[in-house]
Each structure stands twice: as C-alpha cells, then as structure tokens.
Amino acid sequence: LFCPMASSFPNVSELVARARRLYRQVFGEEAPQVAVCAPGRVNLIGEHTDYNQGFVLPMALPLVTVVVGSQTSGQDVSVVTAAEDAGGPLRADFSLPSDGSPLSPGLPSWANYVKGVIQHYRAPPVPGFRAAIASSVPLGGGLSSSASLEVAFYTFLQQLKPDDGDKVSKALACQQAEHTHAGVPCGIMDQFVSVLGREGHALLIDCRSLEATFVPLADPGLVILITNSNVKHSLTGSEYPTRRRQCEEAASILGKASLRDTTMKDLEEARDRLDAVTYQRARHVIEEIERTVQAVETLKRGAYAEFGKLMVESHNSLRDLYEVSCKELDELVSAAMEVEGVFGSRMTGGGFGGCTVTLMQAHAVDRTILHIKERYSGTPTFYVTTPSEGARALSLP
Ligand code: ADP
C-alpha cells in the first residue's frame, strides 16, 4: 500500500543486504552462509491477558530482525548488530562453555538475548558462529524487537544444527531465554506470533492451552496503522511485576489457578474480600479476555466498526482500571478517534509509552496521520502495516 505520509521501512532483502555488508566489514571478505528473519508484532486486542492464561490477538509485522552468519570450527561466538539507534555497530564476543556449564548473562546486555537462546536451544551443543544483525523493528518501542531477536537467533541456530522443528517448543524456548537471560518475566505472546505468524492473518492465542487459531485479516479496504509515541516511561520495569502479582493475588482470593478461570460474577461476589485496586486489575483482565473473544467474532463477520469499538473499550480499561496508559498514548488514541473512517484505536503492548494501533478505512490513512501529527504533543512515527509471515530461513543471493 502506498502511503506518502507514513515512514517507510526497509524490506527484508534490503535488511539482508545491510547485514551482509556489516558482516563483511567486521569479519572480513568471507560471505555468510545462512540468512534468516523473524518479525516483530503488534497486539490488536487482549492486553495484559497472556500471563493470566487468557486470549490475545496479535499479528506478525513486516518489521523484522534479520540475522546472517556462518558456523565456525571453534567454540567462539561473535555477533555484531547494526544498532543505528546506538550510533553505530556494536559487537559482542564470547565463548561457548565446552563442559556443558551454563552460558551466564553479562555485558553487553543486548547479547543476553543471544546467549539465552543458545542456552535454551533444543539440540545442544550449539557450534561456534559469527553473525550480523540488521533490524527494522524499533528497539524498546513495544513492537517486540526482543522476541524478534530471540526468534531470529533460534531460527539461525536451526540452520546450523537442526532441532526437531516443533514450533510451540521453539517459542517456549525463546520465552525462557527472555526470562533467564534478559530478566523479563514476559508472557508467551511475542515469541509465539513471531514464530507462527501468517501473512494475511491475525493469530488468536489461547495462553492456557497454547492453542493458536489463524483469523483472516486481509481486506484491501482496511489499514492497520501503528503510531509510535516515541516515549518510554521508566515505570515499566517495576509496574509489570506489580500487575502480575495483583492478578495472582486476585485469582488466589477467588480460589482459582488464574483469572482465566473466573467470571465477573465470581469477582462481584468476592468484591468485599478484595481491595479496590486489586478488584480493578482483575476486572480489566476478566473483561479484556471476554472482549478478545468477541473481537474475533466481529472480525470473522467483517464487522470492523464493532471491532473498533472493542479496541476503544480495551484502551479505556487499560487507562482507568489497569492504569498502564500514559498521557501520550491517551492523546494518540483520542486524536485518531476524531478522524472519520477510523474504526478504533488503542495502546498496544505493556504500556507507559510505546505504540498505539489503529484500525481504519484505507482511504482515511493520510488524513489520520496528518491529524495525529497536528494534535500530538510529541513527535510520532507511523507504520502502515499488514499481517505478515512468521520467522523463516531466507535464500542468499
Ligand atoms: P521491545 O521488545 O518492545 O522492543 P524490549 O525492552 O523488550 O523492547 O527489548 C529491547 C532490547 O532488545 C534492546 O534494548 C536490546 O537489548 C535488544 N535488541 C532488540 N533488537 C536488537 C537488535 N537489532 N540489536 C541489538 N539488540 C537488540
């Protein structure tokens, strides 16, 4: 889709070319043998439900992380990342323990995502390798550059030394990598959709059974616009574990394993046993799980206006009940909703900054971007996106 107002991003082959240039520049003349990519994601609805065993509805993005590289004969790993945001290439060198002892996290911290994937790779031991990374996923913008990096490296290792190819186990191994080596107790959504994503489809994930259902979403009359607020409030780190704890506490007071197993009726009956804040958190989760199920029904019927209404309800609930929005995200959503042809808009991802996702009629996209630019107090970045393919090996020229 041609959209002059949105920022253009490099496609996969451009990223491969960049990664190859970087590889040659850093490691010498030799060309890499393997190339892979894995996408970032945007969550359409179902926020803060994954760690409550609920439903989420993300889609894989055309924004991807590319890894090119080659196996080496020794036990050494060298990885270089283009990292334009950090002002130039960054390099990490480490050795794989030969005695089977764990590969500990350390510095530089970005390399911990790579180390974690090596540690949790399902066909150990991993051989030594050299690799170069190039990515179009904004780092720390809530579009899951971290999962795309993990899944890209896992896919890279599969090319060097195949595992059994089970995609769910692959996603779980990458989630483990983020838990143990990056110290982020994330849910399963990001890695799952980065592995399993399919062009023209959103992915409904049941985070309790890990069952995934593809939901067609390929209407040429529709645009999914991502707006990066370009702010990240430092609250994220401390607030996320707090929310998780509050949800666990609510579930335990209700006598259930998780909030997925509860209803609003259960919650109302137990209201006097919960403090006001815990009640609010639980209410968001229970209603958001239900909204996500409803949203899939509306999509199947092509009822985009109804889907959009649920997106706005989701946003308001995240703002008022779960309290993970911020002034910038609220501004972006309000501005988008003022434009004719916009069906719905909401914050997406953990919150306290990052991105919003907006569903609209295709003809409204330039008008919406202009209006948001005018109304937003910060400097936004826009991506016009379509549901894209999950992680894959690429052929090298
Ligand atoms: P998000 O996943 O929303 O983008 P995170 O904070 O979870 O934000 O992950 C961002 C971190 O992931 C970065 O700070 C960096 O450590 C790592 N990372 C992601 N992509 C790359 C990349 N292309 N090169 C180096 N590090 C990366």
Ligand code: MG
């Ligand atoms: Mg992340």
